[in-house]
Amino acid sequence: MLVFFRDGFYKDLIILLVLTVIVGAVFSQGIAWAIDTYFGDTLDGMIGEYGEYDVILHIREEAKETALRELERIGEESFPGYRVNQTLTIAGQANFFFGFPDAYRTREVLESITSYFGAVPGINGYTLMVEPSVLIRGVHPAAREDVREQIEELEGVKFVVKDGNNLVIVLLNEDWISGVTKKIEDILQQYQILELRFPMGFEVDTQEVGDQALAILHAQNTTGEDVYKNVTSAEYGEDLDAFLKTLVEMRDFLGSYASQVRIIPEPGVELGVGELILLEDDLTIEVTGMYGDLVEAMIVEGSPVQSTDRIVQKGYRYRNDGERGEFIGDVEIENERYRLAYAVDESLRLLAELEELSVQASTAVDNAEAVLTTFQEALMQLEVLQVQMRQLNEGIASGEAKSSGEQFLVTLLLNGLFQTLAQGVINTGEESLDSLQNLDIEEMRKSLAGISTQISNVQEIDVTAIMEQIGFVRDTLPDLNDAEIGQSIRLINTYLAGQVIPGERVQLLIQGKPLDAKVFETIFQEELENPYLHTYSTSVGMVSPDARGEVFRILKEVRSIVAGMLSIIFTMIVLILDHATIFSTLKYVRACERPDKRGWKRLFNPLFFLGGTLGTVILTSVYYLSRSQIPFFSLPFVVLLGFVLGVLIVAFAERFSPVHSMELMAGQSLGLSNVQIMREVVIPPSRPGLLNILNRFKQQF
Amino acid sequence: MLEIKDLHKSYGKLVALDGVDLRVSKGETVVIMGPSGCGKSTLIRCVNRLTEPDTGTILLGGKNVLSLNGRELQNLRRNVGFVFQQFNLIGRLTVLENVMFHLVLGGMNQDEARVKGRLALEKVGLRSTEDRRPHELSGGQQQRVGIARALVTNPEIMLWDEPTASLDPILVGEVLEVMEELVKTTATTMVIVTHEVSFALRVAERIVFMDKGQVVEQGAPSKVFENPQSDIARLYRKLLVN
Ligand SMILES: Nc1ncnc2c1ncn2[C@@H]1O[C@H](COP(=O)(O)OP(=O)(O)OP(=O)(O)O)[C@@H](O)[C@H]1O
Numbered sequence A: 001m002l003v004f005f006r007d008g009f010y011k012d013l014i015i016l017l018v019l020t021v022i023v024g025a026v027f028s029q030g031i032a033w034a035i036d037t038y039f040g041d042t043l044d045g046m047i048g049e050y051g052e053y054d055v056i057l058h059i060r061e062e063a064k065e066t067a068l069r070e071l072e073r074i075g076e077e078s079f080p081g082y083r084v085n086q087t088l089t090i091a092g093q094a095n096f097f098f099g100f101p102d103a104y105r106t107r108e109v110l111e112s113i114t115s116y117f118g119a120v121p122g123i124n125g126y127t128l129m130v131e132p133s134v135l136i137r138g139v140h141p142a143a144r145e146d147v148r149e150q151i152e153e154l155e156g157v158k159f160v161v162k163d164g165n166n167l168v169i170v171l172l173n174e175d176w177i178s179g180v181t182k183k184i185e186d187i188l189q190q191y192q193i194l195e196l197r198f199p200m201g202f203e204v205d206t207q208e209v210g211d212q213a214l215a216i217l218h219a220q221n222t223t224g225e226d227v228y229k230n231v232t233s234a235e236y237g238e239d240l241d242a243f244l245k246t247l248v249e250m251r252d253f254l255g256s257y258a259s260q261v262r263i264i265p266e267p268g269v270e271l272g273v274g275e276l277i278l279l280e281d282d283l284t285i286e287v288t289g290m291y292g293d294l295v296e297a298m299i300v301e302g303s304p305v306q307s308t309d310r311i312v313q314k315g316y317r318y319r320n321d322g323e324r325g326e327f328i329g330d331v332e333i334e335n336e337r338y339r340l341a342y343a344v345d346e347s348l349r350l351l352a353e354l355e356e357l358s359v360q361a362s363t364a365v366d367n368a369e370a371v372l373t374t375f376q377e378a379l380m381q382l383e384v385l386q387v388q389m390r391q392l393n394e395g396i397a398s399g400e401a402k403s404s405g406e407q408f409l410v411t412l413l414l415n416g417l418f419q420t421l422a423q424g425v426i427n428t429g430e431e432s433l434d435s436l437q438n439l440d441i442e443e444m445r446k447s448l449a450g451i452s453t454q455i456s457n458v459q460e461i462d463v464t465a466i467m468e469q470i471g472f473v474r475d476t477l478p479d480l481n482d483a484e485i486g487q488s489i490r491l492i493n494t495y496l497a498g499q500v501i502p503g504e505r506v507q508l509l510i511q512g513k514p515l516d517a518k519v520f521e522t523i524f525q526e527e528l529e530n531p532y533l534h535t536y537s538t539s540v541g542m543v544s545p546d547a548r549g550e551v552f553r554i555l556k557e558v559r560s561i562v563a564g565m566l567s568i569i570f571t572m573i574v575l576i577l578d579h580a581t582i583f584s585t586l587k588y589v590r591a592c593e594r595p596d597k598r599g600w601k602r603l604f605n606p607l608f609f610l611g612g613t614l615g616t617v618i619l620t621s622v623y624y625l626s627r628s629q630i631p632f633f634s635l636p637f638v639v640l641l642g643f644v645l646g647v648l649i650v651a652f653a654e655r656f657s658p659v660h661s662m663e664l665m666a667g668q669s670l671g672l673s674n675v676q677i678m679r680e681v682v683i684p685p686s687r688p689g690l691l692n693i694l695n696r697f698k699q700q701f
Numbered sequence B: 001m002l003e004i005k006d007l008h009k010s011y012g013k014l015v016a017l018d019g020v021d022l023r024v025s026k027g028e029t030v031v032i033m034g035p036s037g038c039g040k041s042t043l044i045r046c047v048n049r050l051t052e053p054d055t056g057t058i059l060l061g062g063k064n065v066l067s068l069n070g071r072e073l074q075n076l077r078r079n080v081g082f083v084f085q086q087f088n089l090i091g092r093l094t095v096l097e098n099v100m101f102h103l104v105l106g107g108m109n110q111d112e113a114r115v116k117g118r119l120a121l122e123k124v125g126l127r128s129t130e131d132r133r134p135h136e137l138s139g140g141q142q143q144r145v146g147i148a149r150a151l152v153t154n155p156e157i158m159l160w161d162e163p164t165a166s167l168d169p170i171l172v173g174e175v176l177e178v179m180e181e182l183v184k185t186t187a188t189t190m191v192i193v194t195h196e197v198s199f200a201l202r203v204a205e206r207i208v209f210m211d212k213g214q215v216v217e218q219g220a221p222s223k224v225f226e227n228p229q230s231d232i233a234r235l236y237r238k239l240l241v242n
């Protein structure tokens, strides 16, 4: 097979290789350089030249025009010679860079940013970026002034600005950065905060415990040179505490929101916390707690049917292969979430009914009033009639009535008629009428009016709005299913496991020889008689790298990584476009050869070795010529990667570049040399890579 | 002219040639017949080393073919015309280029090669198609280009590997005609693998029957067809009678 190279094709191959490496290096480095330049320029445009700006003002996007005008006004009024520049707007927040003229670049000004710019419309905070400077983050308040004084004494330091919990050390010029940084680290190292934490639920008097702990420290202090202070304060680190507490609350809330799962184990069945149980309906639950006979669990996979009733299902052990194991007992599932949703739905219905009812009631009141009026009129007429009747009766009885015969007759008739009427309809006449009259119509009217007002009050309530609101609440009830809740709880638990749940805390400032927190943990546990407390050691501040320097360092890293990736991609492309053609041909030729190989030679395919070497040469050269640098990619790794790529290309050569075996065979039968076969038959119809392009200079047909 | 002795070739466990002996004299036309897979192609490909045999000897014009290498092998191959079943033309070259490019690559100047190429195309009746590409031609025409390409070097021997087997039945005739003409008008030694029985009867001086990698019977066409000794020969006689 290697005879193939003897008649001159190896020259083509070497030219190809050299050219490939050059093109690859230029390509990879060129693109990386372009990226570098682009980002570098963008960055300069964004954050200005070194030392050009001193503070970034974060301003709500909608206020940025007014804010800019205000900034310009402040600038002209208070800082003549100021510089301002609006840069990126990120997530609704515009960022203005503001630079003070040298005369105003002082500790006083930089510590009073809020008083100067606090009234700028839409302001949302600021970030100091004075250059050249060294930043110390999280400086403990107890040590701050001490540290500050010492740093101000350092050579090269112009002044020190307190910025929240940070200290910004402004330097005379950037040559001082590394020297001052080193010295600051030395200063910070003299201090240590020893922290005693008590688990949640422990109510301790932190001042008192702090003093006790201090006494213990003093007792341990042999030299007497070191200074210890009780610096326990409630403020420091409150944010994290609040966050952790919120997480705990959230977990409990989620827990109550999830389906409540109880297992009633069969006699003799042993369960353990964390064990998985499979239910019917493809549910998986995890045992979360065991309290005697009561075993609690939560759903970690699947959703139970939506039901407000208690669901009972059969539980089976979860076997390693994911199949159901033995039956372990009944499992009850109750879902408060569905109940809540049900209750909300019901109240919605009730409201709808109520609205309907109020309309009907108001109609009813109107009707009642009409009835009352009619009734009253009827009553009044009845009264008149009664009076007349009484007069009539009396007249008849006394005989005073001087009536004609006709009149008398009529009266008689009427009287009879009325008697009948009165008896038939209103029963014993006068009595009924009296009781009717006793009805307090006015009272009735009043209460009717009251009802009417109440009803119209009800009608005035915007029931529709309430219903909409409740509907909204129902819809926004977290749309989580049990499995998701289960996962969230697990997640929170995992996070909390790595955290100390906030509890009481005592802080001691140590100045001098650092103490070993672990050693003192045991001592404190014994002396304070509390085996649950933990002791941690923290520093009083951390020196952070200069932001800009950091950005450029990252950029450089990105550039090298991009170049590295490109080298790999380039090598793969070249191998696929060019070398796959060669290798598929060589593999074909090799297959046609007389198999006179014996022993290991039959197993050893020199093509793989050749491919690996080619891959190594190309990748390694391109990688290093383009100054690539991917983290964890050492030279041996790059060499190996190149080799593997090469071997892979050989293995799959036919896939990338199929052999036209018929044309190849024709070439052989016509007495062409191998190099001629490559140049005239194999390469021209192959993929258009470097090989193909180079070949055009050699090709005769 | 050609002398093959005890030739063996296996593809892994599969034995393709199992001790083949064959002699072909100068100018002779020999037709090889046999069932599919019996090793015919393997045998004639060994002659110009398109396939490497495992053991045995091949003498061609007095030269030991199997000992040749590099340039010597190339020279030998130029002296052997080979016609493929699938034509094996170079797809990207024109018809004329297909017929002449190997002359140029062998050192002849372009003009001379072109003249020779056109002459060869004329012999197979394809002068008019010289600027077309193979895929623009019918199968029969493509195979005739293949024939022209093989004979343009005036080879001492031509090897034909089922030249009509992949053709439409209608197109077989034109190719056979060209072949018959060639056999009659040139003195070239011909070894033809084919299933065309009546063609074999017309042109062959000797028919060789192969089966399972071995030569099972050979002789003049009249003799082998009238009085077949092997099962294979009897089978082919049946074909002829039908
Ligand atoms: N490159 C190869 N690799 C493996 N086996 C092969 C190869 N070429 C041929 N064979 C096998 O060798 C045997 C002989 O093949 P050969 O092509 O010589 O037969 P043939 O007589 O020409 O058949 P056909 O009439 O089908 O062309 C067959 O079984 C075939 O499958």
Ligand SMILES: [Mg+2]
Pocket: B040, B041, B042, B161, B162
């Ligand atoms: Mg064949």
